[in-house]
Amino acid sequence: MATLRGAVALSKALRPFMRKHGLSTTAVLTNWNKDWKPGPFPQTAEERAAAAKRYGLRVEDYDVYDNDGMGYGDYPKLPFASGDSRDPYEDWDIPELKRNFGEPLHALADIIGEDRWDANAKPRYSYLNMFLTLGAVLGTLATIYYLTLPYPLFLPAMPKQYPLNNLHLERGGQPEDAVAVKHYTFEPVD
Numbered sequence: 001m002a003t004l005r006g007a008v009a010l011s012k013a014l015r016p017f018m019r020k021h022g023l024s025t026t027a028v029l030t031n032w033n034k035d036w037k038p039g040p041f042p043q044t045a046e047e048r049a050a051a052a053k054r055y056g057l058r059v060e061d062y063d064v065y066d067n068d069g070m071g072y073g074d075y076p077k078l079p080f081a082s083g084d085s086r087d088p089y090e091d092w093d094i095p096e097l098k099r100n101f102g103e104p105l106h107a108l109a110d111i112i113g114e115d116r117w118d119a120n121a122k123p124r125y126s127y128l129n130m131f132l133t134l135g136a137v138l139g140t141l142a143t144i145y146y147l148t149l150p151y152p153l154f155l156p157a158m159p160k161q162y163p164l165n166n167l168h169l170e171r172g173g174q175p176e177d178a179v180a181v182k183h184y185t186f187e188p189v190d
Helices: 002-021 045-054 127-147 163-167
Strands: none
16 A cells, blocks of 8 residues: 555656656667668669678678578678687677677577587587487397397286176176186195
């Protein structure tokens, strides 16, 4: 209740300011998504130069993605440079991401972060070596499986024993068809 009273008191105190100056949120929206949205695909050399200037690149270094309808527009086609492949001793403006202020991001920047996929990493083993190793392991497991098929893969056990003539009546049998079942014997084994 005290919080509601405080909110009412605050709104009464701000009411003259809101009437006089017109409280608006447009001042906060100076940078909105439309400002970072890529422009149309550059067709002429002038559009290409303007797009290169917009992204802070030289015209010689500016290359765009193919116009295949994916929506990249005039966004520059940057090389893969993940965080692990960048110099850790350089004086970065944003050292957590190893980026400088105003540097354009790669179109797949959410994939090539420092804690994710490293496109420039050299694998320890070649892909051929990895596939051959995988084939050898799967082949060995398949061979073991097929060699052990004739053998039972369960613990041997006797059939379940039920009381009252194997629950003959409970399983829907007729009383006159009941057969006495003995699960034991006192005869010595020969």
